[in-house]
Amino acid sequence: MSMTAENAAWFAGTFTRLTDNVATALLGKQDVIRLALVAMLAEGHLLLEDAPGAGKTALARALSATVQGTNSRIQFTPDLLPSDITGVTMYDQAKGTWEFHKGPVFASIVLADEINRASPKTQSALLEVMEESRVTVDGVRHEVGRPFMVIATQNPVEQAGTYKLPEAQLDRFLIKTSVGHPDRAAALEILAGSANPDRTRDLPAVIAADAVAQMIDLVRDNHVDGSVLEYVQSLTEGTRADAETALGVSTRGSIALVRAARVLAAAQGRNFVTPDDVKALAGPVWAHRLVLSPEAEFVGTTPEAVIARVVATTPAPQQRGSGA
Numbered sequence: 001m002s003m004t005a006e007n008a009a010w011f012a013g014t015f016t017r018l019t020d021n022v023a024t025a026l027l028g029k030q031d032v033i034r035l036a037l038v039a040m041l042a043e044g045h046l047l048l049e050d051a052p053g054a055g056k057t058a059l060a061r062a063l064s065a066t067v068q069g070t071n072s073r074i075q076f077t078p079d080l081l082p083s084d085i086t087g088v089t090m091y092d093q094a095k096g097t098w099e100f101h102k103g104p105v106f107a108s109i110v111l112a113d114e115i116n117r118a119s120p121k122t123q124s125a126l127l128e129v130m131e132e133s134r135v136t137v138d139g140v141r142h143e144v145g146r147p148f149m150v151i152a153t154q155n156p157v158e159q160a161g162t163y164k165l166p167e168a169q170l171d172r173f174l175i176k177t178s179v180g181h182p183d184r185a186a187a188l189e190i191l192a193g194s195a196n197p198d199r200t201r202d203l204p205a206v207i208a209a210d211a212v213a214q215m216i217d218l219v220r221d222n223h224v225d226g227s228v229l230e231y232v233q234s235l236t237e238g239t240r241a242d243a244e245t246a247l248g249v250s251t252r253g254s255i256a257l258v259r260a261a262r263v264l265a266a267a268q269g270r271n272f273v274t275p276d277d278v279k280a281l282a283g284p285v286w287a288h289r290l291v292l293s294p295e296a297e298f299v300g301t302t303p304e305a306v307i308a309r310v311v312a313t314t315p316a317p318q319q320r321g322s323g324a
Contacts, residue, residue, distance in 0.1 A: 003222045003271040011215060012269035015041075017206055018066055025062035025200045026055055026179075028186030034267065035177050035284055036063055036151070040109075041215055042259040044174020045130050045150040047115075047288065055179045056153040060111040061200040069108030069147065069209030076118040082125035086135040087142070100137060105129055106144050108209050112152040116162040123169055126150065130172040147212045167247075167291065174256050175281075176288035222262040223272040227317035231275055232257055235282060238310035244296035245306060253289045260285050275316040283307050 003011075015037060022033045036059060039046040048056040064071035074085060087103035104110065105126070115123065129135045130150055134143045152173070154165070170176075182190060232254055240248030261277040268277075283304050290303040 003218060003266065005271050007218055008222070008266050008269050008271040011218060011266040014207065014211075014215065015267040021066045021203065021206045022059070022062040025065075025203050026059050027189055028182045029055065029059070029179060032059065032177055032179050033063075034264075035175050038260050038263045038267070038281070039175045040067075040147065040149045040212070041219055041263045042174055042256075043147070043149075043216055044256065044259065045152070045172060047170070047173040047176040048151065048153045048179060049156050049176060050153075050178040050180065052155055055182075057111065057113060058200060059179060060109070060113075060151040060153070062203055063151065064109040064111065065200050065203040066206055067108055067147070067209060067212055068205035068207060069212070070106075071109045071111070072104035072107040073111040073113060074104050075113050076115050076122070078117060078119060080118045080122050082122050083137075085122065085125045086129070086137055089138045089140075098138075100140065100142060102142070103135075105135065105150075106142075108145070108147050108149070108212075110148075110150045112150055114155060115152040116154040116165055118163065120163055120166065123163065123165065127169060127172060130169075147209055147216060167289075170288050171250065171252060173288065174260060175284045177284050219263050219266045222266050222270075224258060224262065225272065225317075228261075228273050228275060228278065229258070231314070231317050232261075232278055234314050235278070235310055238314050239286065239290060239306065242306055242310060244293055244301050245290055246293045247291035249286050249289055253286055257281060257285045279311055279316070282311055 018037055019030060019033050022036075023030055026033060036046050040063070048059065050056050074080075083103065085103050085105050087101050087106070089098050089100050091097075092099050112126065129144060133146070133148050134141050136142075155162075181187070236249045236251075236254045239245055242248065257278060258273075260281045261273045264277045264281060265271075265273045286307055287303040290306060292301060292303060292306070296306075
């Protein structure tokens with residue numbers, strides 16, 4: 001059943017309340033907050049790459065506090081083991097049985113802090129749970145529940161003792177973005193409240209985890225016209241054909257863009273997706289999935305520049321209504 005105009009209006013109002021609540025803790029970063037919420041409601045995961053002190057952890061904490069579910073934080077270090085993330089099966093001598101002790105990944109929102117500091121083996125422990133929302137320990141599958149979102153942070157400045165995320169894991173993140181420095185007005189307000197720098201501690205929850213799951217189910221039925229799907233495919237093929245890419249966007253990347261566009265459209269009160277929704281999200285959803293040619297990297301080309309060029313040169317279809 002397609003999303004109705006009334007459903008879209010309710011979704012947009014709830015989305016705005018969530019955004020405003022998180023924005024009280026992360027000042028002047030409405031666009032980044034919206035991307036984080038789009039990732040959550042599209043059942044995707046978010047990768048934040050930024051310099052230290054930009055507010056990556058604050059965003060993750062604020063989002064966790066806004067959703068009245070469980071949340072956990074994993075500090076990734078070189079000696080972190082996969083079982084430290086997923087959990088471990090232990091023998092209970094009193095009961096005479098083996099019991100599974102859940103790891104911190106069993107939460108509604110999981111903050112994976114400085115994910116690139118852990119070894120590749122430990123990073124790979126997140127692959128199954130990020131893709132399938134479950135972990136397998138000793139041959140037994142354990143569901144993590146809904147909603148489930150991983151917010152990972154990494155520091156691109158300090159590379160000593162870090163491990164680059166492999167393309168296979170990067171592809172599991174729906175959106176990659178950065179928080180960046182606040183504008184002058186927001187920075188002054190932050191400085192004025194420096195006696196209590198952690199604004200997330202007193203942040204109230206505004207939505208239950210069950211309601212988030214309902215929003216996720218509702219937005220899946222947001223209408224996407226066939227012409228918009230053709231547009232997404234043309235953009236996908238454009239990234240593959242571009243002379244400066246060694247590897248273009250995969251089919252998984254195309255699906256991710258459509259999922260995210262459904263959420264963005266509903267967040268704006270529409271029960272149908274437009275080409276502008278696709279254009280707005282192409283960079284955040286696709287940039288980390290592109291692999292540039294060595295020549296392009298040498299001259300300083302960025303994935304964002306390639307995507308912008310493909311979007312600019314690919315004709316967009318005429319916008320239509322919901323078709324309902």
